[in-house]
Amino acid sequence: MNVTIVxxxxxxxxxxxxxFKEVAKDKVNIEVTSxxxxxxxxxxxxxxGQGSFKxxxxxxxKINGLTDTLNEFGITHKKPILGICVGLQMFADIGYEETETxxxxxxxxxxxxxxxxxxxxxxxxxxxxxxxIVKDSKIFKDIExxxxxxxxxxxEFIPNxxxxxxxxxxxxxxxxxxxxxxNIFGTQFHPEKSDxxxxxxxxxxxxx
Amino acid sequence: MLKNRIIPCLDVKNGRVVKGINFVDLKDAGDPVEQATIYxxxxxxxxxxxxxxxxxxxxxxxxxxxxxxxxxxxxxxTVGGGVRSVNDINKLxxxxxxxxxxxxxxxxxxxxVVESSKKFGSQCIVVAIDAKKNGDMWEVFTHGGRNNxxxxxxxxxxxxEDSGAGELLITSxxxxxxxxxxxxxxxxxxxxxxxIPVIASGGVGNLDHLVDGIKLGNANAVLAASIFHYGxxxxxxxxxxxxxxxxxxxx
Numbered sequence: 001m002n003v004t005i006v007x008x009x010x011x012x013x014x015x016x017x018x019x020f021k022e023v024a025k026d027k028v029n030i031e032v033t034s035x036x037x038x039x040x041x042x043x044x045x046x047x048x049g050q051g052s053f054k055x056x057x058x059x060x061x062k063i064n065g066l067t068d069t070l071n072e073f074g075i076t077h078k079k080p081i082l083g084i085c086v087g088l089q090m091f092a093d094i095g096y097e098e099t100e101t102x103x104x105x106x107x108x109x110x111x112x113x114x115x116x117x118x119x120x121x122x123x124x125x126x127x128x129x130x131x132x133i134v135k136d137s138k139i140f141k142d143i144e145x146x147x148x149x150x151x152x153x154x155x156e157f158i159p160n161x162x163x164x165x166x167x168x169x170x171x172x173x174x175x176x177x178x179x180x181x182x183n184i185f186g187t188q189f190h191p192e193k194s195d196x197x198x199x200x201x202x203x204x205x206x207x208x
Numbered sequence: 209m210l211k212n213r214i215i216p217c218l219d220v221k222n223g224r225v226v227k228g229i230n231f232v233d234l235k236d237a238g239d240p241v242e243q244a245t246i247y248x249x250x251x252x253x254x255x256x257x258x259x260x261x262x263x264x265x266x267x268x269x270x271x272x273x274x275x276x277x278x279x280x281x282x283x284x285x286t287v288g289g290g291v292r293s294v295n296d297i298n299k300l301x302x303x304x305x306x307x308x309x310x311x312x313x314x315x316x317x318x319x320x321v322v323e324s325s326k327k328f329g330s331q332c333i334v335v336a337i338d339a340k341k342n343g344d345m346w347e348v349f350t351h352g353g354r355n356n357x358x359x360x361x362x363x364x365x366x367x368x369e370d371s372g373a374g375e376l377l378i379t380s381x382x383x384x385x386x387x388x389x390x391x392x393x394x395x396x397x398x399x400x401x402x403x404i405p406v407i408a409s410g411g412v413g414n415l416d417h418l419v420d421g422i423k424l425g426n427a428n429a430v431l432a433a434s435i436f437h438y439g440x441x442x443x444x445x446x447x448x449x450x451x452x453x454x455x456x457x458x459x
Contacts, residue, residue, distance in 0.1 A: 012302070012328060015301060015306055016283075018278050018304060022282070050328070050329045050331065055329075091431070125406050127211060127253065127405070140322070150284060153331070
């Protein structure tokens with residue numbers, strides 16, 4: 001099996017690579033590339049993302065044909081995709097970080113700045129927070145409810161259809177931190193930095 | 209609920225830990241990779257490396273250490289010490305660091321913070337402020353505490369937030385190494401002035417100091433070196449103690 005981590009110059013993806021390689025050992029081939037043919041022929045795709053919504057979308061669009069290839073992979077062929085952090089946020093129709101920017105539009109909704117309640121809550125939301133699992137998601141197999149995950153973000157994804165939400169976390173408000181829509185998975189937290197429990201989520205995705 | 213973080217810090221010189229854990233079961237007392245792994249397995253919320261390598265020629269060694277550690281540790285890794293430019297930050301991130309802390313370079317040229325936070329995202333830019341009480345104010349020091357700058361630390365903290373820092377690591381030079389506790393006043397003043405997370409550092413000698421840093425200093429995370437070295441306290445003990453004092457931690 002081939003799992004491809006899409007390398008589209010979205011910032012630091014070393015930790016994502018390290019964690020997938022750790023979980024995959026020799027059983028699964030982990031490819032890190034922006035090569036369209038390699039993405040097309042792989043079994044699963046991971047879409048990481050760091051920095052702003054706009055910078056990630058811009059970086060994605062800079063690679064000719066990448067968005068079309070991802071659309072084909074995830075929407076036409078319905079093969080599994082995992083978006084991490086801004087990778088998940090880009091599933092939305094639109095994001096408002098820096099400026100209004102169109103997302104991939106795979107899961108209808110928008111990405112807004114977290115309400116810090118007039119400075120009562122610090123942003124970014126950095127650190128370990130517990131997840132409330134609200135629906136059975138395949139990537140949460142053997143993951144206990146209220147497990148701690150590592151977060152770093154100032155923006156949150158607000159999907160229109162609440163049925164896609166698989167987990168939330170409590171900060172200044174109830175924040176969506178995981179989604180599942182058919183073959184499309186996303187986590188706002190960083191499984192690659194969430195210790196053994198995070199690696200288990202990666203393992204679950206690899207073994208889908 | 210968001211948990212308060214406990215961050216053990218390891219001083220690394222020429223690729224070896226100089227203030228480190230003195231556990232009996234440690235194969236190599238100076239190996240940063242092994243020590244970071246022990247902390248990570250013990251429940252550390254993040255790991256911090258401070259590279260105190262004196263000569264420029266040996267700087268490349270830290271990249272190798274970060275590379276090896278990031279393959280073993282799956283909690284966030286922050287690396288600081290001698291970070292001068294956007295290029296230095298890029299190199300550390302490529303080796304597997306999740307965050308980079310900037311000290312002297314941020315004081316000398318705030319553009320480094322502006323540029324790097326735009327390029328890599330605020331989430332990986334930590335500005336480390338070394339401050340010392342001077343009359344009515346706290347003064348910022350650079351070059352590992354050797355040079356005074358005349359800059360007011362609280363004003364500088366606000367400036368760094370505006371420049372794009374994602375977090376501030378506040379070290380009291382008056383307290384560092386004394387084991388008499390954090391400078392609570394400095395920590396709480398900065399924490400109340402900025403809307404980004406504050407990490408308290410410098411002076412921890414016992415577990416109550418960690419409690420004070422969070423409860424009185426309003427720090428979001430506490431960094432300590434000595435109390436975790438030589439096996440005086442384990443990360444687990446520290447977390448259980450904080451938990452018993454009503455401080456939310458990840459256990």
